[in-house]
Each structure stands twice: as structure tokens, then as C-alpha cells.
Amino acid sequence: MQRDSRSNASDSCNRNADGGTETLHSELVIVGFGYSVIPLVRELQREGRRFVVISDGESVWEQLERADRLDFDLVSSAHSSLFSFELVKQRKVSDSYLTAREFLEHQRALRRTYAPETLVRDRVVEIQNHSDHSLVLTRDGRRFHAKHVVVATAFKRELMGVLSEFDFDATSGKTVVINTSGDSGNMIAAKLIPRDNRVIMLTNGMLTLDKLVRVLGKDYTLDQLEYHNVRQHLEVLLSVQY
Ligand SMILES: Cc1cc2nc3c(=O)[nH]c(=O)nc-3n(C[C@H](O)[C@H](O)[C@H](O)COP(=O)(O)OP(=O)(O)OC[C@H]3O[C@@H](n4cnc5c(N)ncnc54)[C@H](O)[C@@H]3O)c2cc1C
Numbered sequence: 344m345q346r347d348s349r350s351n352a353s354d355s356c357n358r359n360a361d362g363g364t365e366t367l368h369s370e371l372v373i374v375g376f377g378y379s380v381i382p383l384v385r386e387l388q389r390e391g392r393r394f395v396v397i398s399d400g401e402s403v404w405e406q407l408e409r410a411d412r413l414d415f416d417l418v419s420s421a422h423s424s425l426f427s428f429e430l431v432k433q434r435k436v437s438d439s440y441l442t443a444r445e446f447l448e449h450q451r452a453l454r455r456t457y458a459p460e461t462l463v464r465d466r467v468v469e470i471q472n473h474s475d476h477s478l479v480l481t482r483d484g485r486r487f488h489a490k491h492v493v494v495a496t497a498f499k500r501e502l503m504g505v506l507s508e509f510d511f512d513a514t515s516g517k518t519v520v521i522n523t524s525g526d527s528g529n530m531i532a533a534k535l536i537p538r539d540n541r542v543i544m545l546t547n548g549m550l551t552l553d554k555l556v557r558v559l560g561k562d563y564t565l566d567q568l569e570y571h572n573v574r575q576h577l578e579v580l581l582s583v584q585y
Pocket of ligand 1: 374398402407466506
């Protein structure tokens with residue numbers, strides 16, 4: 344992270360001596376330090392890249408914890424819920440189904456492992472995009488000038504309202520159409536069915552494939568399925584039926 348050369352602010356302060364807001368410069372700013380950015384942060388750290396992460400508040404799984412809604416088991420297995428690099432690390436791990444609480448603890452452990460030194464605890468309130476840079480503004484008055492901005496705040500996940508606030512106890516004898524699948528859809532169905540509701544699952548037929556594939560006695564993860572890794576086995580791979 345570089346400071347604006349026009350600024351004379353001290354290292355611990357984000358305001359100029361005249362009270363104006365100092366601008367911090369970074370090639371890359373990532374907004375949100377939740378589950379989805381872990382692989383990106385890990386790669387950046389591995390390559391020694393400079394970046395800033397700004398994050399504040401709860402992840403979607405912590406919102407569920409606060410709402411006391413972590414009382415369900417995942418229906419996607421460890422092989423499809425964990426990142427493929429974790430599967431490689433624990434290659435001997437047998438497939439299993441985590442509880443929602445175990446999955447949250449797992450996310451927290453990853454965040455502890457990969458917490459960047461440049462993690463800023465603040466809330467982004469505005470991003471101004473210009474032709475060659477963006478300005479990221481925070482609640483506490485910080486300003487970041489960045490060439491690239493990655494927004495990973497799960498802000499489009501409107502389903503969270505249903506998951507954490509819907510009054511399942513007040514719903515019985517209804518027909519409910521669930522327009523989502525995976526762990527969220529199953530969590531909702533598991534709460535509605537015992538309360539005598541009729542559940543219709545609407546799906547586009549997408550399947551979450553396991554991320555670990557065994558070909559001729561060798562394990563490949565999806566991020567390893569590149570031509571140079573599998574060319575000897577390509578014909579076999581292409582003939583594997585999933
Ligand atoms: C019950 C359930 C089941 C799910 N099932 C599946 C599934 O089967 N398959 C699948 O692919 N996905 C599934 N998901 C979705 C997936 O797990 C989550 O979407 C994923 O954990 C989100 O990761 P994220 O990094 O985008 O967001 P989060 O982990 O929520 O992290 C976002 C971070 O950004 C921070 N933040 C938010 N706004 C700001 C801001 N303005 N400024 C600064 N920081 C901010 C938050 O505090 C948080 O720390 C499921 C989610 C739930 C809750």
C-alpha cells in the first residue's frame with residue numbers, strides 16, 4: 344500500500360494535517376473478507392502481491408449463527424463444499440457431510456490462516472469508478488485509490504432474509520415453491536416439511552460436481568484439470584461418465 348505523496352499524514356492516521364481525507368493507494372482493493380475470497384487472497388499472498396482487504400460486519404454464515412439458524416446439516420458433501428486446495432492437503436480425507444456449525448468453524452479457521460496484514464476493519468460505503476482507477480470510500484472516512492477492485496460482500500444474496508428471519512413456526516398447511524437448491528433449499532425444506540407444508544423444489548437442473556476426480560489411480564482437483572496436467576489421461580478423462 345502506498346500513501347499519496349501529496350499527503351503529510353502520519354502512518355497511524357488517515358487524515359491530512361489540514362483535516363482533509365488522505366488517499367491510500369493500492370493496486371488492488373478487495374471489499375469483504377468472507378469465504379469466497381480465500382482462494383484469491385491465498386494466491387496473492389503466495390505471489391507476494393500487494394493488496395488491501397477492507398471488511399466489516401458479519402458473513403452470511405455468521406448472520407445465520409446470530410439468528411440461531413445453524414441447526415442443520417449440509418447436503419453438499421465435504422468434497423463439494425471445501426476448496427479443492429484443502430482436499431489436496433488432506434488427500435486421505437473421506438467424503439462426509441459437515442454440520443452448518445462445523446462449516447462456519449471451518450471458514451473461521453481459513454480466515455485466521457489467511458488473514459492479510461493489510462486487513463482494514465471498516466465498511467465500504469461508496470465506490471467511484473473512473474476510466475483508469477476506482478476510489479473506494481469507507482464509513483470511517485478512509486479513501487483508497489485502486490487500479491482494481493474486487494467486491495465480495497455477498498450483497499446480492501437476498502435469500503438471507505428468508506434463511507435468517509422467516510417464521511417457519513407460523514407456516515403450516517401451505518404449498519411452498521422453493522426456487523433454490525443446494526444447502527439453502529434443503530435447509531428451508533427441512534424446516535417446512537415437518538410443519539405439514541407441501542414443498543415444490545424448482546431447479547434448473549444444475550448439479551454441483553465433486554471437485555475431486557480420480558483418473559487412472561491419480562486424483563485431480565478441478566483447478567488442476569488443465570491440459571498440461573492431464574494430457575496423458577485426456578482420452579480417459581473425456582470418456583468418464585459423471
Ligand atoms: C445456508 C446456506 C447455504 C449455502 N449453500 C451454498 C451452496 O450449496 N453452494 C454455493 O456455492 N454456495 C452456497 N451458499 C453460499 C455461500 O456459502 C456463501 O454465499 C458464501 O459463503 C459467501 O461468501 P462471500 O465471501 O461472498 O460472503 P461472506 O462470507 O458473507 O463474506 C462477505 C464479507 O463481506 C463483508 N462486507 C459486507 N458488506 C461490506 C461492506 N460494505 N464493506 C466492507 N465489508 C463488507 C461482510 O462482513 C463479510 O465479512 C450458501 C449460503 C448459505 C447461508
